[in-house]
Amino acid sequence: MSFKVYAVFAPAIALAGIVAPIPNQAQANEKTVIARQLDMKSMAEAAKLIDGMFKGSTSYDSGLFKAAAESIHKRSGRALVAHFEDNPVLAGSAASSTIMTESAVFAALANDLRVYANSLSASAERHPDELTPDMRMKAGDVKGLGPFGKKVDPAKEILTMSAEHAFHMMLQTCTSCHTRFRQKPN
Ligand code: HEC
Numbered sequence: 667m668s669f670k671v672y673a674v675f676a677p678a679i680a681l682a683g684i685v686a687p688i689p690n691q692a693q694a695n696e697k698t699v700i701a702r703q704l705d706m707k708s709m710a711e712a713a714k715l716i717d718g719m720f721k722g723s724t725s726y727d728s729g730l731f732k733a734a735a736e737s738i739h740k741r742s743g744r745a746l747v748a749h750f751e752d753n754p755v756l757a758g759s760a761a762s763s764t765i766m767t768e769s770a771v772f773a774a775l776a777n778d779l780r781v782y783a784n785s786l787s788a789s790a791e792r793h794p795d796e797l798t799p800d801m802r803m804k805a806g807d808v809k810g811l812g813p814f815g816k817k818v819d820p821a822k823e824i825l826t827m828s829a830e831h832a833f834h835m836m837l838q839t840c841t842s843c844h845t846r847f848r849q850k851p852n
Contacts, residue, residue: 709840801828
């Protein structure tokens with residue numbers, strides 16, 4: 667190697683030395699995807715547990731009910747949004763690029779989830795012994811919300827909503843977000 671060539675490459679070699687200890691981007695992306703999919707799976711487990719108690723296939727236990735609601739609560743809102751913030755579209759991920767272009771809608775759904783989960787947790791606390799009739803859906807409760815619009819503003823209506831109604835609305839929130847922001851598996 668002539669001196670001239672070495673002089674050109676020396677700074678690049680020095681720079682590579684500095685850059686090397688930083689974990690590589692592909693690994694970081696993989697971690698992001700694993701972490702957010704794990705959080706989603708934990709929420710699905712928690713929702714399943716609460717569902718079993720409403721259906722009566724599992725006996726009501728306010729402590730477990732509350733823990734499940736809190737498990738969803740802590741993974742919702744800001745925590746959920748943060749998982750997708752830098753770049754939603756990564757290898758191994760089903761997240762849609764629309765998360766970036768419609769970030770306000772995404773954040774609103776993540777926050778709705780938080781409101782419902784919080785309400786369910788409070789409900790379990792108020793009902794330590796039994797799943798009482800006042801926790802049940804009432805005739806005329808609007809169960810559904812369209813995939814792209816909501817008929818219910820959770821912030822306003824949560825106070826008068828039964829626990830079971832809040833639970834159904836929460837599941838609708840999961841579905842709404844998936845319909846809009848998760849790509850269908852091929
Ligand atoms: C604000 C949007 C949003 C909400 C709300 C939401 N999800 Fe998700 N969910 C996603 C996105 C986006 C993905 C795809 C993540 C990926 O593959 O990187 C996903 C993926 C999943 C997965 C698949 C995880 C895997 O292993 O690939 C499950 C299960 C899931 N969600 C369950 C739920 C449940 C249950 C709820 C409600 C309690 C919920 N989600 C609420 C956006 C949301």
